[in-house]
Amino acid sequence: RKEVEQDPGPFNVPEGATVAFNCTYSNSASQSFFWYRQDCRKEPKLLMSVYSSGNEDGRFTAQLNRASQYISLLIRDSKLSDSATYLCVVKGTLTGGGNKLTFGTGTQLKVEL
C-alpha cells in the first residue's frame, strides 16, 4: 500500500462547479498535512496546510479526519485558472523521520468553459 493515495483523475468540471479531492495516508502517526498545486511542467507550490479543525482560504477548504486517515480539499466556484494537479502531502511517515514529506500521485483537475 502506498503511503499517500489519491485518485489520479482527471476531474473535468465546468467553470463555477464545486469539486472535492480526497487523499488517504497509511501512517496514523503522521504529523502534518498539506495540499500542493502543480501546473503542467512546473514545480509544485504550497496551496495550503491542513489543520485538524479544518481550514478555509477563499474558495478552498481543507479537512482532516485523523480517525479515518483521510484528507480532503474542496474547491468552490472553480475557475479556469484552477486547472492543475493537486498533490496531497504528508509529513513524517513510517519509513522516514519527522521531516520527510511524502507526496501522493496527484489529482488532475481540468476546469472547462
Next chain:
Amino acid sequence: GAGVSQTPSNKVTEKGKYVELRCDPISGHTALYWYRQSLGQGPEFLIYFQGTGAADDSGLPNDRFFAVRPEGSVSTLKIQRTERGDSAVYLCASRPTGSGGELFFGEGSRLTVL
C-alpha cells in the same frame, strides 16, 4: 535570483554514464530535499539534508545514487552507471528550519537516459 536554482535544466546522457545534478537553495535555508518525478506521478522522495548531513536518505533507490552538501548550502545529486529507468525530472527543494511543510522547489533538472 532569490529562488532555488537547479542546473542543468536538461541533461541527455547515454546508458552507463555518470551524471551530476546541482541545486543551489534559497540563502539561509538549512533544509534541502531531493525528489524525482516521472510523468503522471507525484514527486518521489530521495534524500533530505539538514545542514551538511543527510538526515534521511531512505528514498535513494540504490547505491548508484549519492548526494552531498559539503558546506550546508549547494547540493549535488550524483548518479553512477545511469539506466533508462533513471529518466525523470529531478526536483530540489529547500525550507528554513521550523517552517513546517512549505518547500520551495526549483524548476527541476530533466534527465533523459538514452
